[in-house]
Amino acid sequence: MWRCEIPGPVPNREADLARPRSRKGADVQPVAKGLMRDVKVPNADRNWHPIAKRLWDALKSSGQSDFYQNSDWAFAYSLCEDLSYYKTAGKRSGQMLQTIYSAFERLLVTEGDRRRVRIELHEPEPEEQSAAVLAIADYKKDLGLAE
DSSP: OOOOOOOSSOOOOGGGOSSOHHHHHOOOOOOOSOSOOOOOOOOOOTTSOHHHHHHHHHHHHSGGGGGOOHHHHHHHHHHHHHHHHHHHOSSOOHHHHHHHHHHHHHTTOSHHHHHHTTOOOOOOOOOOOOHHHHHHHHHHHHHTOOO
8 A cells, every 4th residue: 555654753844944945955846826726625514523524624725725636625525524424433443533534644634744745835925016116106106196
């Protein structure tokens, strides 16, 4: 069976490294969001356990979900179904829960899972206007031409 995890402890965040990776040879790559818009996110099952529903809602609003494909959403749906079954079962198996959690690792659900494969999500940086653009805007404002 193929596993996509890297053994060992969770690596530090890029910002916490003494020698950032950019000095070692940049492996930070910009990624354009929203390239595949044919992705259909199914609705959560109304009968799911509240924890499974909460996880599903969190997945939909998480940064990595911008890159999920239909197969990823189908897999996540199946896992939430399994988690709901597990949470409502009378007798619970620790092995079943471990299997469910391991499967969620493949979807890079937690920050630690993403850092193990060297993926960090960052908020977009605000676009800064150049000094020339600001100077022209100030000049227009002083002349009363600003909109």
